[in-house]
Amino acid sequence: MFITDLRSDTVTKPTPEMLQAMFAAQVGDDVYEEDPTINALEAKAAAMFGMEAGLFCPSGTMTNQIAIKVHTGPLTEVICDVTAHIYQYEGGGIASNSYASVALVNGLRGKMTPEQIEGNIRPDNLHHPITKLVALENTCNKGGGSYYTIDEIAAISKLCKRENLALHLDGARVFNALVASSEDAKNYGLYFDSISVCLSKGLGAPVGSVLLGSKDFIKKSRRVRKVFGGGMRQAGYLAAACIYALDNHIDRLAEDQRKAKQMEEVLLQTDYVESVLPVETNIVIFKLNSKYTDNSFLEALAKHNIRASGFGPGMIRFVTHLDITDEMQEHTLKVLKSL
Numbered sequence: 363m364f365i366t367d368l369r370s371d372t373v374t375k376p377t378p379e380m381l382q383a384m385f386a387a388q389v390g391d392d393v394y395e396e397d398p399t400i401n402a403l404e405a406k407a408a409a410m411f412g413m414e415a416g417l418f419c420p421s422g423t424m425t426n427q428i429a430i431k432v433h434t435g436p437l438t439e440v441i442c443d444v445t446a447h448i449y450q451y452e453g454g455g456i457a458s459n460s461y462a463s464v465a466l467v468n469g470l471r472g473k474m475t476p477e478q479i480e481g482n483i484r485p486d487n488l489h490h491p492i493t494k495l496v497a498l499e500n501t502c503n504k505g506g507g508s509y510y511t512i513d514e515i516a517a518i519s520k521l522c523k524r525e526n527l528a529l530h531l532d533g534a535r536v537f538n539a540l541v542a543s544s545e546d547a548k549n550y551g552l553y554f555d556s557i558s559v560c561l562s563k564g565l566g567a568p569v570g571s572v573l574l575g576s577k578d579f580i581k582k583s584r585r586v587r588k589v590f591g592g593g594m595r596q597a598g599y600l601a602a603a604c605i606y607a608l609d610n611h612i613d614r615l616a617e618d619q620r621k622a623k624q625m626e627e628v629l630l631q632t633d634y635v636e637s638v639l640p641v642e643t644n645i646v647i648f649k650l651n652s653k654y655t656d657n658s659f660l661e662a663l664a665k666h667n668i669r670a671s672g673f674g675p676g677m678i679r680f681v682t683h684l685d686i687t688d689e690m691q692e693h694t695l696k697v698l699k700s701l
């Protein structure tokens with residue numbers, strides 16, 4: 363019997379073809395910038411997003427935290443949504459790595475408007491921290507996979523340029539947003555000063571994130587990466603999996619999003635769900651009514667070999683990904699109808 367693991371899109375294992383690409387990788391010492399596969403990945407990802415340069419890192423937490431450290435510093439402040447991964451799920455890293463303060467915005471399902479951002483820019487007054495950075499998340503994990511369109515991003519970028527603020531994107535699932543909106547990654551480079559892209563989420567690589575920005579920004583980031591302990595050596599074996607993922611696993615994200623949408627439709631018809639955050643990509647977050655607690659619901663799913671994440675009291679999260687087969691999907695829909 364199979365296990366259907368909907369806890370996160372990080373749980374995927376490399377496909378046989380991806381493993382083949384890893385075995386075949388040319389490698390070198392990346393601290394000397396001599397790993398040809400890492401160099402190729404960095405250049406490829408930068409070109410896709412219309413950025414000058416890239417930096418391969420072990421995790422999305424590291425790419426985000428490096429970017430924040432390069433853009434900010436003591437006495438400064440970052441503006442982000444209250445649900446942002448950089449604030450909620452990176453261990454307080456903004457404070458401990460960058461000594462920066464955070465202004466939290468109550469956005470709509472993780473998304474901030476230009477007006478909300480503008481309202482949080484500090485006046486030039488010695489009582490306040492100095493606003494330096496705005497950080498967006500696309501898609502928004504805690505927002506249930508909601509996403510910013512390129513027009514919304516352009517409006518925020520315009521404000522940031524006017525106010526001389528850097529704009530960072532936590533693009534852990536940026537390809538889910540691009541596939542859902544049929545938009546081109548190339549335009550992102552016009553609007554962001556830095557972008558973190560995870561290859562280990564829906565794209566299915568075992569390890570790796572890339573930080574993108576200007577040559578100068580990446581030069582500074584490379585130094586911070588070394589200090590954070592992220593200078594890897596013959597990691598081209600990992601970068602080969604990431605290149606394979608970029609070449610082969612982007613378009614298929616539409617399939618994950620179709621499965622998530624089917625789950626939403628079934629959940630809305632059950633007698634145990636109070637509400638579902640509108641499904642826009644591959645994340646399904648829903649609130650249970652009194653029939654189940656989050657724990658009793660997870661136990662009920664576990665009896666059918668389905669794993670999911672509790673997401674706060676009465677809240678459950680499913681994430682679809684490339685290891686969810688059609689058979690698993692059918693099984694899940696059947697179980698959801700039966701609970």
Ligand SMILES: *Cc1c(COP(=O)(O)O)cnc(C)c1O
Nearest residue numbers: 421422423424447499503532534
């Ligand atoms: C997963 C994720 C990250 C990075 O997480 P790592 O596990 O450190 O790679 C960053 N932001 C968001 C929104 C994420 O979902």
